Each structure stands twice: as structure tokens, then as C-alpha cells.
Amino acid sequence: MSHLNQAWxxxxxxxxxxEAELAKALQAxxxxxxxDFRALQALAEAKNxxxxxxxxxxxxxxNQSSVSRMVERLERTKLTVRDVCADDxxxxxxxxxxxxxxxxxxxxVTYQTTLQAQLAERPGAFTGLLQPLP
Amino acid sequence: MSHLNQAWxxxxxxxxxxEAELAKALQAxxxxxxxDFRALQALAEAKNxxxxxxxxxxxxxxNQSSVSRMVERLERTKLTVRDVCADDxxxxxxxxxxxxxxxxxxxxVTYQTTLQAQLAERPGAFTGLLQPLP
DNA sequence: GAACCAATTGCATGAGCATACAAGCTCAGC
DNA sequence: GCTGAGCTTGTATGCTCATGCAATTGGTTC
Numbered sequence: 001m002s003h004l005n006q007a008w009x010x011x012x013x014x015x016x017x018x019e020a021e022l023a024k025a026l027q028a029x030x031x032x033x034x035x036d037f038r039a040l041q042a043l044a045e046a047k048n049x050x051x052x053x054x055x056x057x058x059x060x061x062x063n064q065s066s067v068s069r070m071v072e073r074l075e076r077t078k079l080t081v082r083d084v085c086a087d088d089x090x091x092x093x094x095x096x097x098x099x100x101x102x103x104x105x106x107x108x109v110t111y112q113t114t115l116q117a118q119l120a121e122r123p124g125a126f127t128g129l130l131q132p133l134p
Numbered sequence: 135m136s137h138l139n140q141a142w143x144x145x146x147x148x149x150x151x152x153e154a155e156l157a158k159a160l161q162a163x164x165x166x167x168x169x170d171f172r173a174l175q176a177l178a179e180a181k182n183x184x185x186x187x188x189x190x191x192x193x194x195x196x197n198q199s200s201v202s203r204m205v206e207r208l209e210r211t212k213l214t215v216r217d218v219c220a221d222d223x224x225x226x227x228x229x230x231x232x233x234x235x236x237x238x239x240x241x242x243v244t245y246q247t248t249l250q251a252q253l254a255e256r257p258g259a260f261t262g263l264l265q266p267l268p
Numbered sequence: 269g270a271a272c273c274a275a276t277t278g279c280a281t282g283a284g285c286a287t288a289c290a291a292g293c294t295c296a297g298c
Numbered sequence: 299g300c301t302g303a304g305c306t307t308g309t310a311t312g313c314t315c316a317t318g319c320a321a322t323t324g325g326t327t328c
Binding site: 062066073 | 317318319324326
């Protein structure tokens, strides 16, 4: 196996391990999946805390159907609500609720600290990949 | 969102995109999943081209049940065969067949060229992977 | 109405968790 | 020293979940 090949395999596994820890922490402490968390983040950053399904999909690099189902989950737990957009009735806005904003704020602490801890545990694994090289 | 946070998100997406391309290429040209491919690689590198389920699992960082099902797939397509080990009758070796070795050899070309192409398409995203930083 | 776009729904896949099952090992008690 | 209960180790199976692709439904635009 070539050097590049091995390096890639190693990277995949390091990335996967960190992601798994992030997912576990969010799930355990806030009952939130990783994609769900990132969706909330995207909404919070969006204008009016709302996005169309499509925009959410392209931001998260998920396809329409996955987003449709994800939003279904988020709605079931009252973190977002759907809202038809007035100007184009084909479209649906997904809007962050107050509950969603609150949970997001809490989750972000978990996410941030877990991420830092995980990176610290893997010194060298991501050198050059996260900090723009000096 | 913090800088680290953003950088991580970006890395995840780049990695996911490359992995998706690898998976698509392998599936399209050889009818092989990415994990399946990596399993064949692991077997080829192992002594006698055989590994216990467990060892396969720990190498691929998959859990035991996933590997059990994966090996089932590989066997269905005649790429591997199961073989009980004589010394510990609880154990089962998964052994690469000639067909498996042949398919692997072909797939590795696809994998390698796709990987290089993908990395080349994302200049800067993976600096530090190719040349270990000086 | 024809072509198009947005969102949802049906179906298949690959993965994890919990559990069941099977083989071998240990050791107390006779 | 033999036996059998209980533990350990290795594999398989049932269920569930998130995701992708393909087909569908409903609204829009020309």
C-alpha cells in the first residue's frame, strides 16, 4: 500500500474517531445527533434563523430526502418549526424555535470542548489540516 | 462559530466528499463497497491472506456485527471464504480467494487514481497529507 | 398545458446496539 | 481425577437508525 494510501486511511480513521466522540457527547448530553446539531447551527447563523430545506441540504451536503427527515426529527422535538414561505408556496422554511436556540447554546459548549479535547488527544493527526500553515 | 469549529467542519466535508467519490468509483467499476475494498486490502496484507473476524474488525474500526455482515457479502460474491481455525474452534478465518485477489488488484488501480484525482481537485484542503511537513 | 422546481415518500443499504448462540476454559466439590 | 456450573471468547442475528436514490406530489412559470 502506497504512502498516500496509508496516510489517507489513517486520516479517515482519525476523523471518524473524533466525529464519533462528538456524536456520542451530543447524544448523551443533549439527545442530539451530529447532523441535527449542525443543522441548528446553520439555522442560527442564517438570516431570521430560517432556511429552506434546499439551503440546509446544500450547507450540510446532505440530499433533500435526508434533510426532509432530519427536519421532521427536529420538529418532533420542538427545536424548529416549518413555515411555508409566502412568496413561493413550493418552498418551506425551517425556523429555529426558542427551545432550539437554547439547546443549541448548551450543545455548542459540549461540542466545542469535546472537539478540543479530541484534537488534543491526537497530536499530529491533523497538522496542517486545521491551522492555516504559518 | 469559532475558527477551529469552521476548520473542522470544512475538513469533514472535504473528507466526506473524497470518500464518497472513492465509494462511487469502486461501486461503479467493480461493484465493491469502500469497506469491502478495505477489507480485501487488509486480507491481502495479512499472513496467509487470512484474518479472524475480530482482527478485521479492529483493523477497519468497525464493530463485530458489521464485519460479520460484510464478510457475508464478500462470501456471497466469492471474494473470500470462511475457514474454521484448527487450534481454536471458536475462531473463523476469512480467507481471500483468487477471485478476491484479482478483483482487489483491479480495484486498487481505481482507488489509487481516484484518490489522487480527488486530492488534486482540492488543492490546499489536505496540505500536510502528501508531504509530511518539514 | 408543458416544463420545471421544491419537498416528501418508498425502498434499499450499511452501520451500531443488544442479544443469542456456540466453543472452550476454570475450579469447587465430590 | 472427573464432573458440571459458570465465566470468557468468538460469531451470528434481530431491531433500529441515518442516509442515498428514484419516483411522486404539489406549486410555479412560461
